[in-house]
Amino acid sequence: EDTVARIAAGEVVERPASAVKELVENSLDADASRIEVTIEAGGTDLIRVADDGYGMTEADLRAAVRQHTTSKIDGLEDLESGVATLGFRGEALHTIGSVSRLTIRSRPRADSSTAGSEASDVGTELVYEGGDVVSVEPAGCPEGTVVEVADLFYNTPARRKFLKTTATEFAHVNRVVTRYALANPEVAVSLTHDGREVFATTGQGDLQGAVLSVYGRDVASSMIPVEADADELPPGPLESVSGLVSHPETNRSSREYLSTYVNGRAVTSDAIREGIMGAYGTQLGGDRYPFVTLFLAVPGDAVDVNVHPRKREVRFDDDDAVRRQVDAAVEAALLEHGL
Numbered sequence: 001e002d003t004v005a006r007i008a009a010g011e012v013v014e015r016p017a018s019a020v021k022e023l024v025e026n027s028l029d030a031d032a033s034r035i036e037v038t039i040e041a042g043g044t045d046l047i048r049v050a051d052d053g054y055g056m057t058e059a060d061l062r063a064a065v066r067q068h069t070t071s072k073i074d075g076l077e078d079l080e081s082g083v084a085t086l087g088f089r090g091e092a093l094h095t096i097g098s099v100s101r102l103t104i105r106s107r108p109r110a111d112s113s114t115a116g117s118e119a120s121d122v123g124t125e126l127v128y129e130g131g132d133v134v135s136v137e138p139a140g141c142p143e144g145t146v147v148e149v150a151d152l153f154y155n156t157p158a159r160r161k162f163l164k165t166t167a168t169e170f171a172h173v174n175r176v177v178t179r180y181a182l183a184n185p186e187v188a189v190s191l192t193h194d195g196r197e198v199f200a201t202t203g204q205g206d207l208q209g210a211v212l213s214v215y216g217r218d219v220a221s222s223m224i225p226v227e228a229d230a231d232e233l234p235p236g237p238l239e240s241v242s243g244l245v246s247h248p249e250t251n252r253s254s255r256e257y258l259s260t261y262v263n264g265r266a267v268t269s270d271a272i273r274e275g276i277m278g279a280y281g282t283q284l285g286g287d288r289y290p291f292v293t294l295f296l297a298v299p300g301d302a303v304d305v306n307v308h309p310r311k312r313e314v315r316f317d318d319d320d321a322v323r324r325q326v327d328a329a330v331e332a333a334l335l336e337h338g339l
């Protein structure tokens with residue numbers, strides 16, 4: 001791979017958390033019910049994502065690291081949801097592999113229904129370094145896929161220099177994995193950093209349980225359910241607002257605990273945040289934020305997905321109406337609890 005390609009890759013894979021996001025999405029796309037994320041040194045030394053998804057054959061593996069290869073129907077899902085997730089369909093593994101030492105071990109699931117994938121007793125290990133396939137060998141491994149990304153940016157020193165402290169890179173990874181864990185309570189998601197388990201959800205299914213696993217008992221026990229359909233909301237594009245918000249006394253000085261989703265996709269939006277904060281009014285101190293996990297359903301054509309593939313910022317055609325609707329939904333929940 002030439003330098004230009006590597007620099008381009010560095011623009012897309014900005015930091016360990018961006019790689020983690022792509023790998024976790026792949027595991028979810030592969031219908032995993034268990035996803036284990038293990039990182040070392042904030043993900044700069046190692047990122048390992050192991051899943052029990054449908055797995056890949058040797059041919060699948062070779063194709064997976066090729067540029068512009070995707071087994072997924074381009075864009076369809078994103079069109080339906082109105083929120084694009086990837087600015088680079090079919091590029092993630094190839095791109096990550098061009099700026100790291102990438103090892104993928106995979107074995108198709110016995111019940112795999114993927115076209116071209118056949119169940120097998122033995123899996124395949126593919127090693128890819130700096131954009132080249134180094135080896136492809138049979139390997140004993142469980143059903144599913146393990147992707148290991150070692151030494152991210154080893155061949156792009158300028159990009160590597162941009163990385164922040166281990167603590168900061170870890171915080172970004174933690175945030176990404178948390179967002180997916182909360183949005184997918186039916187999947188057992190775990191995060192381990194330098195040998196220490198940060199959290200592990202059970203995959204038993206309910207949001208309350210996932211919040212408990214991720215944030216602990218104190219936060220989970222303060223959560224208040226939000227549940228509002230269009231007919232209970234002021235006029236606007238939202239068809240429903242549901243999830244959990246914390247008692248105002250359970251708050252932090254960071255926005256990072258606001259997890260908001262539009263049609264299942266993690267997003268940030270000024271309108272949503274302002275709606276939430278408006279509902280709390282003066283009950284939160286200045287610069288304090290609640291714990292929030294809120295799912296908004298909206299017709300795809302009312303959302304403007306914007307700016308940059310890496311960012312998840314959205315704007316709505318009618319931001320004001322969304323702000324009012326979110327405010328009303330959260331306020332009703334708080335009111336019901338005498339707040």
Ligand code: ADP
Nearest residue numbers: 026027030055064070071089090091092093145
């Ligand atoms: P995309 O996800 O946009 O298709 P990627 O580069 O992320 O592009 O992945 C390329 C292909 O590799 C996927 O389309 C999929 O077929 C396969 N793949 C990647 N990760 C996994 C996984 N964890 N389990 C099964 N297949 C995977």
Ligand code: MG
Nearest residue numbers: 022025026092
């Ligand atoms: Mg992908």
